[in-house]
Each structure stands twice: as C-alpha cells, then as structure tokens.
Amino acid sequence: MNGELRFPEGFLWGTATAAYQVEGAAQEDGRGPSIWDTFAKTPGKVLNGDTGDVACDHYHRYPEDVRLMKELGMQAYRFSIAWPRIFPEKGRYNPKGTDFYKRLVDTLHQHGILPVATIYHWDLPQWIQDEGGWANRRSVDYFVEYANTLFRELGDVVPLWITHNEPWCVSFLSHWLGQHAPGHRDLREALQVAHHVLLSHGRTVQAYREAGLSGRIGITLNLTVVDAASEDPADLRAAQISDGNANRWFLDPIFRGSYPADMVEIYTEQAGPFDFVHADDLDIIRRPIDFLGVNYYTRSVVRAGEDGMPKPVPPAGPVTDMGWEVHPESLYRLLTRLRREYTGLPLYITENGAAYPDRVVDGRVDDPERIAYLRDHFAAAHRFIQEGGNLQGYFVWSFMDNFEWAFGYSKRFGLVYVDYATQTRIPKASALWYRDVIAANGIR
Numbered sequence: 001m002n003g004e005l006r007f008p009e010g011f012l013w014g015t016a017t018a019a020y021q022v023e024g025a026a027q028e029d030g031r032g033p034s035i036w037d038t039f040a041k042t043p044g045k046v047l048n049g050d051t052g053d054v055a056c057d058h059y060h061r062y063p064e065d066v067r068l069m070k071e072l073g074m075q076a077y078r079f080s081i082a083w084p085r086i087f088p089e090k091g092r093y094n095p096k097g098t099d100f101y102k103r104l105v106d107t108l109h110q111h112g113i114l115p116v117a118t119i120y121h122w123d124l125p126q127w128i129q130d131e132g133g134w135a136n137r138r139s140v141d142y143f144v145e146y147a148n149t150l151f152r153e154l155g156d157v158v159p160l161w162i163t164h165n166e167p168w169c170v171s172f173l174s175h176w177l178g179q180h181a182p183g184h185r186d187l188r189e190a191l192q193v194a195h196h197v198l199l200s201h202g203r204t205v206q207a208y209r210e211a212g213l214s215g216r217i218g219i220t221l222n223l224t225v226v227d228a229a230s231e232d233p234a235d236l237r238a239a240q241i242s243d244g245n246a247n248r249w250f251l252d253p254i255f256r257g258s259y260p261a262d263m264v265e266i267y268t269e270q271a272g273p274f275d276f277v278h279a280d281d282l283d284i285i286r287r288p289i290d291f292l293g294v295n296y297y298t299r300s301v302v303r304a305g306e307d308g309m310p311k312p313v314p315p316a317g318p319v320t321d322m323g324w325e326v327h328p329e330s331l332y333r334l335l336t337r338l339r340r341e342y343t344g345l346p347l348y349i350t351e352n353g354a355a356y357p358d359r360v361v362d363g364r365v366d367d368p369e370r371i372a373y374l375r376d377h378f379a380a381a382h383r384f385i386q387e388g389g390n391l392q393g394y395f396v397w398s399f400m401d402n403f404e405w406a407f408g409y410s411k412r413f414g415l416v417y418v419d420y421a422t423q424t425r426i427p428k429a430s431a432l433w434y435r436d437v438i439a440a441n442g443i444r
C-alpha cells in the first residue's frame, strides 16, 4: 500500500509504566516508604498535593490491565519494580513484595506479553535516603543486593532487564534543579549521585553476567537533541554545554569509560574535585550492555546566559500539555547520532509519548494530537531503521494515565484514560490506532 511504512519482522511494540506512578497500595503487603512518598506528602512539592497512595491501583487491577493490553495487541510491557516493596527496611527482605511481581510476570506470560523490568524508576527506599541516599556510595552496595535478589527470584521469567531509568532525572533533576525527590539543589551532590547511579549500573551488569541468566540487560537514558538559538559562538557553546549535561555525561562513561573532558573542567570549577570517583569505577561503569533504552520526548533550544551557561528558549512550534516541543525529526537525529558516535548495539525506544488534556465525551476519548505525535515519531524511527539503524522495539509512554511526578494527576500521557474517581479504564482513540499499527507492523 502506498505510503505504508512497515517495520522489520519481530519489531517489538509495547507500552511502559512505573511502580510509583501506577501501583498505589502504598502500605500493602509490607511495602515501606520511598523518597516519593515523603516528597509527595511534603506541602508544595506536588501539584494539588497529589500522591501515589492509590494512583491507578495497578497493584490490585493488574489482571484487568494486562487483559486490556492483550486486547490492544501489546507485545511487551515495561514496568518497574518498587525497591521499597522488596527491602522496606534496612536488612529486611520482604518476599510478599517479590510475590506481586511474580504474579504480574506470570499474568503477562499467560497473555503472551513480554515482561521488561526496570529495576529502579526513582522510588528509593526512604531508609536509604536517611543514610544520604544515592550521594552515599553505600547505596551502590544496597542496589546490587536488591538487583541480585530480583535476579534470583525473577531472573528466569524476565527476559529483558533495565538497571536504571533516566540517571539524569535521578541526579540533576532531583539533586540540582530540586524538582523531583528528594528535592535537593546541590551540584556536587548531583554529580556524586550520577556517579553512584552509574557505578551501581555497572556493578549490576557484572552481577547479571555472574548469575548466568539467559536474558539481556541494559540501561534507559533520557536523551535529547540540543540546538543553539543562533550561530553566535556563545549560543553554540551553550548548546555544547547543555548537550554535555543532558547526553554526554551519561553516554560517555557507559560507552567510552570516561566523563566528557569539557564538562569535567566546568564541573570541577563549579563543584570541586571529583574525589568521589575511585580508580576502577569507570571500568566497571563501561561494562558491556546488551541494548540501550532511549527515552525521547522533545528537543531543546538554548541560548547563552550572562554567565555563558545554557538558558532554555521557549519552543516556537507546537507543544504538548507539558509545554514540550513536538519535534519528531529530532528523534531521527538523536538515533542517528547514537549510531554514529556511540554504539551499534540494539536500541529500544523505552519511552516516547505525549500528554494532552484528554476528555471523555459520550464515553469516548478522542485524542487526534496524540495519534499525530505517535505517527510522526514512528515515521522518524522507521527512517532510522531504513538507513540501517538497529532499533528493535518501541514502548509508548504510557499504557494508562498515571501520577506524573510533580504534576500529580494533572497530566495525561496514557493510551488508556483513567477515571481516578472510579478507576475505570477507557482506551483512547490512540490506543485503538496503536492496536492497528501493531497488527500491521507499520503505519499508513
């Protein structure tokens, strides 16, 4: 058919969620508090004082949700495991926590849906934060013990593992910009957090190899394309610095075994010596992975501020409800750069999607903007594959509307609408469109 873009045989189409955003059951079966329970209960941190106490009640409704995923043709489901369910207190393993994920994974297998587990998606147990959190190097050992427990309990039923979701958000958004839990604003701490998260990633890859499991393991990075507002050398340098913070600070250690020198110089000047980097840390961080997960939402445009540092320029084009520019061509640019400069490993889009102010009218949710957003980004991904890019799957964020961190429930990213008052799920027009894309393994 003219204009149809077909994806390779075996291309994996899925959706994604994260524990704190969908599960609810915050105290059920022994779950302990996370830094997001603490943050959400701190006045002023989350819009409308929303919390993940109930969320989408996925902890209890997962059978219905998995059935719906099947009806919508989903081939894979990326979920995260809540560390506070597994180790609610220091030194205490909670088998009831693991049992939930065994039930979820078993249900996914029964429906022929591939489970993809993210080990850490931001819900650090509060008892670890009480010891300094990720800024404390001991967090690395706690993480490896947690990951090894998951490999022991779920290693033979989960084929794809993701160590971390978006180290940039865990470090800079949460410890420098202060917008996410624990809400700190300290560059040096953010750099220590980034390093320990990366180190825990490398140690966990090592542990996975030693466990002798037959699946694959990788990491998910939120990546972007940074454009300069003008050809002015100051703006070009500002874009280079922004790219260094957003992309190269994580890509370089993982794929090259070193932090980017230009950024080390800037950060050493601003935050002091990197004495938290030990001799063999980078060799551990660069341990070979099996795939790279890419979360892409938007590009950014920056100009130089008075101090030469990058300042965001408001988008000129169409934006989503998050105010993020709709820029599908930058997905193609990003993937092409990754292949050219970093790796030929399999790539998965582990998150891509859009928030729009969806409304139920006569029992239906029409979301043409989301369909257009997804179609254009699928087309960008297809162009990369056509040019030889090794993209092996795509997970739309998100399966259903959920707790959007500091925005609470005010932003709807779901393919499925959630009426939080009744917990009713309503597949949006985009979910039905996506079902057809999956069935055709392509877009028209």
Ligand SMILES: N=[N+]=NCCCCNC(=O)[C@@H]1[C@H]2[C@H](O)[C@@H](O)[C@H](O)[C@@H](CO)[C@@H]12
Residues within 6 Å of the ligand: 018, 021, 165, 166, 169, 173, 222, 295, 297, 351, 397, 404, 405, 413
């Ligand atoms: N300054 N600034 N910052 C903007 C940087 C964007 C980074 N946020 C993401 O990528 C989050 C990712 C997350 O995995 C998921 O849990 C979130 O629900 C989605 C939607 O928000 C995306």
